[in-house]
Amino acid sequence: MSTAVAPVAAHSLTLRQLRPFYGKRLAVHAVDLNLPANQITAIIGPSGCGKSTVLRCLNRMHEAIEGARVEGTVLLDDEDLYQPDLDPTLVRRKVGMVFQQPVVLRTRTIYENVAVGLRLAGVTARSELDATVEGALRAAALWDEVKEKLQMPATALSGGQQQRLSIARTIAVKPAVILFDEPCSALDPIATLKIEELLLELRQTFTIVIVTHNMQQAARISDQTAVFMVDQSGAPTGVLVEFDRTAQIFSQPGDSRTEDYISGRVG
Amino acid sequence: MATTSERPVALGNAWTRWFRHGDGLFAAIVALFSVLVVGLVFAVGVVTYLGSAEARAQFGAGFFTGIDWNPIETSIQAVTFGAWPAVRGTLLTSLIAVTLAAPVGIGIGIYLSELCPRSIRQPLSFMVELLAAIPSVIYGLWGVLVLLPFFTDVLANPIADSLGTIIPALAQPVGTGRGIIATGMILALMILPTISAITRDVLAVVPNTQREVMLALGATRWEVIWGAVLPYSRAGIVGGIMLGLGRALGETMAAVMIVGNTARISDSWFQPATTAASQIASELTNATSPLHESALIYLALTLFAITLTLNLAARILVAQLSRGAASSRF
Amino acid sequence: MSLRTGAPPNYARRRIIDRIMRALTVVATATAVVPLVLILGYVLVVGGSGLSVSFFTETYQAPLMGDFTDPTLVDPAVGAPEGGANPDDPYADLDLGALTGATPAEPTDGHGSIDLSQVSSGGGVLHGIVGTLLVTLVGLLLALPVGLLAGVFLAEYDNNWLATATRFCTDVLSGAPSIVIGVVAYILIVQQTRTFSGLAGSIAIALLMVPTITRTTEEILRLVPQTVREAAMGLGAPTWYTTFTVVIPTALTGIVTGVLLAFARGAGETAPLILTVLGNNTLSVNMLAPIAALPLLAYRYTESPFPTEIQLAWSTSFVLVVLVLFINIALRLATRSRLRGR
Ligand SMILES: Nc1ncnc2c1ncn2[C@@H]1O[C@H](COP(=O)(O)OP(=O)(O)OP(=O)(O)O)[C@@H](O)[C@H]1O
Ligand SMILES: [Mg+2]
Numbered sequence: 011m012s013t014a015v016a017p018v019a020a021h022s023l024t025l026r027q028l029r030p031f032y033g034k035r036l037a038v039h040a041v042d043l044n045l046p047a048n049q050i051t052a053i054i055g056p057s058g059c060g061k062s063t064v065l066r067c068l069n070r071m072h073e074a075i076e077g078a079r080v081e082g083t084v085l086l087d088d089e090d091l092y093q094p095d096l097d098p099t100l101v102r103r104k105v106g107m108v109f110q111q112p113v114v115l116r117t118r119t120i121y122e123n124v125a126v127g128l129r130l131a132g133v134t135a136r137s138e139l140d141a142t143v144e145g146a147l148r149a150a151a152l153w154d155e156v157k158e159k160l161q162m163p164a165t166a167l168s169g170g171q172q173q174r175l176s177i178a179r180t181i182a183v184k185p186a187v188i189l190f191d192e193p194c195s196a197l198d199p200i201a202t203l204k205i206e207e208l209l210l211e212l213r214q215t216f217t218i219v220i221v222t223h224n225m226q227q228a229a230r231i232s233d234q235t236a237v238f239m240v241d242q243s244g245a246p247t248g249v250l251v252e253f254d255r256t257a258q259i260f261s262q263p264g265d266s267r268t269e270d271y272i273s274g275r276v277g
Numbered sequence: 278m279a280t281t282s283e284r285p286v287a288l289g290n291a292w293t294r295w296f297r298h299g300d301g302l303f304a305a306i307v308a309l310f311s312v313l314v315v316g317l318v319f320a321v322g323v324v325t326y327l328g329s330a331e332a333r334a335q336f337g338a339g340f341f342t343g344i345d346w347n348p349i350e351t352s353i354q355a356v357t358f359g360a361w362p363a364v365r366g367t368l369l370t371s372l373i374a375v376t377l378a379a380p381v382g383i384g385i386g387i388y389l390s391e392l393c394p395r396s397i398r399q400p401l402s403f404m405v406e407l408l409a410a411i412p413s414v415i416y417g418l419w420g421v422l423v424l425l426p427f428f429t430d431v432l433a434n435p436i437a438d439s440l441g442t443i444i445p446a447l448a449q450p451v452g453t454g455r456g457i458i459a460t461g462m463i464l465a466l467m468i469l470p471t472i473s474a475i476t477r478d479v480l481a482v483v484p485n486t487q488r489e490v491m492l493a494l495g496a497t498r499w500e501v502i503w504g505a506v507l508p509y510s511r512a513g514i515v516g517g518i519m520l521g522l523g524r525a526l527g528e529t530m531a532a533v534m535i536v537g538n539t540a541r542i543s544d545s546w547f548q549p550a551t552t553a554a555s556q557i558a559s560e561l562t563n564a565t566s567p568l569h570e571s572a573l574i575y576l577a578l579t580l581f582a583i584t585l586t587l588n589l590a591a592r593i594l595v596a597q598l599s600r601g602a603a604s605s606r607f
Numbered sequence: 608m609s610l611r612t613g614a615p616p617n618y619a620r621r622r623i624i625d626r627i628m629r630a631l632t633v634v635a636t637a638t639a640v641v642p643l644v645l646i647l648g649y650v651l652v653v654g655g656s657g658l659s660v661s662f663f664t665e666t667y668q669a670p671l672m673g674d675f676t677d678p679t680l681v682d683p684a685v686g687a688p689e690g691g692a693n694p695d696d697p698y699a700d701l702d703l704g705a706l707t708g709a710t711p712a713e714p715t716d717g718h719g720s721i722d723l724s725q726v727s728s729g730g731g732v733l734h735g736i737v738g739t740l741l742v743t744l745v746g747l748l749l750a751l752p753v754g755l756l757a758g759v760f761l762a763e764y765d766n767n768w769l770a771t772a773t774r775f776c777t778d779v780l781s782g783a784p785s786i787v788i789g790v791v792a793y794i795l796i797v798q799q800t801r802t803f804s805g806l807a808g809s810i811a812i813a814l815l816m817v818p819t820i821t822r823t824t825e826e827i828l829r830l831v832p833q834t835v836r837e838a839a840m841g842l843g844a845p846t847w848y849t850t851f852t853v854v855i856p857t858a859l860t861g862i863v864t865g866v867l868l869a870f871a872r873g874a875g876e877t878a879p880l881i882l883t884v885l886g887n888n889t890l891s892v893n894m895l896a897p898i899a900a901l902p903l904l905a906y907r908y909t910e911s912p913f914p915t916e917i918q919l920a921w922s923t924s925f926v927l928v929v930l931v932l933f934i935n936i937a938l939r940l941a942t943r944s945r946l947r948g949r
Contacts, residue, residue: 069493071489071492071493074489074492076394076395077395086610089609089610091610096610096611097622099495099496099497100495100610100611100613100614100618101495101610102492102493102494102495103494103495103613103614103615104610104613106493106494107489107493109486109489109490109493111486113486113487113489113490115487115490115491115504115505115508116487116508116509117508117509117511118508126491126494126504127494127495130494130495130496130500130504130615130621131495131615131616131617132615132616132617132621176490179490179494180493180494183494183495299845299847299848300845300846300847302847303845303846303847303850304764304846304847306756307756307757307759307760307763307764308760308764308769309756310752310753310756310757310760311756311757311760311761311769311770311772311773312769313753313757314753314757314773314776314777314780314817314818314821315769315772315773315776317776317780317814317817318776318779318780320791321780321783321787321788321791321814324791324794324795325787325790325791325794328790328794380635381635381638381639382635383635384631384632384634384635384636385632385635385636385638385639387632387635388632388633388635388636389636392629392632392633393636401636401640403939404639404640404643405636405639405640405643406935407643407647407932407935408639408642408643410871410872410931410932410935411643411646411647411875411928411931412874412875412876412877412902412927412928412931413875413877413878414875414877414902414905414906414924414927415646415650415875415905415924415927415928416646417906417909418650418905418906418909418920418921418924419645419646419649419650421909421910422649422909422917422920422921423645423649466639466642469638469639470639473639495615497621497622497624497625498625498629499624499625499628499629500621500625502628503628520782523782524782526784527783527784527785527786527787528784529784529785529786529877529878530877530878530902530906533878533881534906534909534910554784554786554878557786557789557790557882558786558789558878558881558882561790561793561882562793562803562881562882562885573790574790574794577786577787577790580784580786580787581783581784581787584782584783584784584787585779585782585783587782588778588779588782589775589779592775592778
């Protein structure tokens with residue numbers, strides 16, 4: 011682990027009766043979850059069961075969608091992310107997010123793609139920027155590949171590199187928790203493996219939540235797994251059916267739907 | 278649909294053959310009309326070029342820097358045509374228009390595309406587009422009868438009495454208010470819809486992921502716009518401004534009714550002046566000599582060349598971004 | 608570490624900037640909407656208040672002093688306001704006084720004895736309505752075949768150099784200042800025939816309509832699903848037959864609205880008409896002679912020293928604005944219901 015990204019104190023997330031809505035429509039039945047510090051929690055389930063929706067509630071990105079709102083609470087340690095008058099931008103600084111598609115800010119260089127969060131926070135000192143960018147790129151296992159071309163447009167990188175650049179950008183602002191929404195679904199197996207190794211390293215510094223469609227991936231890297239399904243009684247609504255240690259879920263699932271889902275996919 | 282295939286069979290042989298092989302002819306006919314459209318543009322260029330031959334031969338490029346425009350010989354001055362008053366008036370009014378309209382138009386585009394509630398987006402867009410649909414003579418009428426009195430009392434005179442004492446361009450006399458600044462303001466209003474609609478359209482094609490990345494880093498809504506959305510669509514916005522500029526340069530009615538139609542150069546921008554378009558509109562039908570006519574046509578040729586260049590550049594910029602989404606509208 | 612206390616040091620400033628900039632975009636939008644409402648409001652209220660039956664059924668009447676029995680005629684042409692602001696006055700050589708046997712009075716902008724507000728005038732803009740309809744309709748007839756067929760070409764034979772050139776040229780034509788188009792019509796028609804004419808105006812208007820019709824036709828035809836074409840061609844119909852019997856009828860409403868939009872724009876064009884149709888005070892349907900047009904009347908009357916003629920300018924604008932609004936709103940409703948239907 012690099013020294014530039016100093017390990018931060020452990021932070022846990024707690025979801026209490028979390029109910030995300032799109033307009034009037036409830037997207038997921040009330041969720042209660044405990045995501046312990048410095049662990050990787052995987053969220054799995056069939057398409058449309060609300061994995062992304064729940065994930066986006068954890069850094070208040072959900073409400074960036076017009077008409078979307080949330081009931082219930084999410085605690086970061088013991089602080090309510092949904093307390094009244096709390097600016098969501100402050101939450102998002104503490105809970106970072108990496109998206110499904112690798113996203114680079116198209117008009118910026120590699121360096122500026124990593125530095126953007128610091129610039130928002132008003133950091134202008136060159137030395138501090140340089141050190142943090144390098145630290146974040148090292149932590150994202152990208153430094154050696156890009157150190158010669160930091161001033162090139164970020165669009166020049168490959169998909170896998172762009173995804174690690176996204177991770178570096180998120181690390182650079184030193185969040186407590188990082189959310190990953192299917193970070194490998196657009197990548198080839200080798201790039202995927204690199205990201206997985208990276209996640210295992212990052213776990214020492216951050217609390218990690220990852221949505222994935224890939225059962226093996228969940229089994230390989232996560233400490234615990236939350237399984238969501240679609241409740242078809244009435245309007246399709248997501249529902250949390252099981253949450254346990256990953257080893258437990260994959261060997262002896264407590265819910266028959268989980269078993270069907272895992273065996274159907276893993277075959 | 279069945280008749281479509283059976284009808285030719287039922288008809289005579291010649292017709293059938295023609296029916297079957299009509300495609301070549303059809304293609305030729307529609308292509309011919311396309312060629313005609315292309316030809317129209319050439320015609321505009323050629324006709325104004327030939328029509329201005331006399332003036333071009335007599336004045337050459339010096340036409341644009343000549344400061345005297347004297348269609349009628351007097352005891353003190355010979356007949357001569359210098360376009361500088363018109364060129365200056367056109368440039369100043371258009372630049373004032375773009376300076377005023379660009380920030381406002383971009384702001385409208387941002388509000389429509391990024392910030393306004395979805396329920397009022399459509400009606401608001403429509404209202405802004407209506408501004409473009411109002412005939413320009415009505416802008417002129419409203420400008421003369423409503424804006425000018427207001428402008429002289431509330432803006433022009435106070436400014437001329439304060440700032441005007443330091444800056445010659447804003448100095449008295451304001452007079453009736455007819456002049457470069459009033460014209461620039463009306464032109465600004467007229468090009469607002471062009472700039473705002475193009476801004477809105479090019480912002481709409483910015484991928485949402487660019488916004489979400491910034492948001493997820495804890496950026497405010499404005500920082501998302503400033504840091505990700507605007508840089509991404511910069512070329513398209515510049516293109517929109519250029520199209521607006523093109524429209525301002527060639528706009529005739531508002532200018533002819535408000536600028537004062539005086540081919541004279543005054544220090545104060547509140548004073549009557551002229552623009553190329555308004556000079557053509559107000560003088561061509563009663564030109565005093567073939568040279569006078571030719572000089573006015575020379576102005577038209579210049580306007581055409583400038584707007585053609587601007588349009589070409591702007592459309593390349595806009596098309597680069599939106600791949601045709603916004604380009605066909607204007 | 609609390610969320611609030613952990614905020615970046617520049618947080619308060621950023622929040623304020625965010626608020627200010629977002630508010631500014633609202634202000635910008637208001638900056639466009641307020642003048643729109645003002646312009647439409649003035650035209651609809653002031654212009655609407657001057658409407659009467661005679662406005663639509665009568666033609667120009669020279670303004671009169673006092674009541675209409677007063678034989679003193681005032682010639683509006685003599686009183687061009689603002690030191691030559693109207694040097695191209697077409698009525699300058701028309702002596703109305705001589706025509707009616709009355710003595711024209713000098714309107715004097717307050718320097719003489721006549722109180723301009725006491726000048727009343729009757730009359731209407733029938734000649735302008737007729738002229739605008741004639742000039743614009745003939746223009747539309749000229750532009751329609753060119754625009755439609757070029758649009759068909761663009762939609763059906765894409766991806767060749769001619770299509771690219773045509774698209775570029777429609778862009779250039781629609782971006783060219785309308786006064787330049789007017790100059791071209793002036794040179795080609797007015798100079799050659801040695802007379803201003805409605806036909807010259809129609810040709811100028813047609814040139815301005817062609818790009819609109821071409822591009823809307825292309826766009827609307829593109830909206831016709833490829834499956835519709837393939838269904839017809841699968842039955843053995845050739846392209847031209849499919850285009851005329853299947854594709855164009857399917858897209859007809861769209862094409863018609865596009866044509867109506869072109870008509871509305873054409874009817875409001877003023878600058879090219881100054882150079883071509885010139886204007887006329889009497890009802891005339893002769894397209895080979897100067898003819899009246901609504902936008903020209905709005906322009907001339909705006910420059911009039913007589914309040915009653917300025918009222919006519921507002922009312923003329925009312926007619927133009929209602930035409931434009933009506934067509935635009937109809938178009939908007941039509942396209943919206945079509946989108947909803949799909
Ligand atoms: N922006 C939105 N507006 C309205 N409904 C939405 C929106 N986004 C998602 N939904 C609905 O919410 C439900 C959950 O969607 P979500 O994207 O969270 O599923 P997911 O589990 O992430 O699926 P996937 O595996 O395909 O990514 C779905 O029924 C979806 O239709
Ligand atoms: Mg998802």
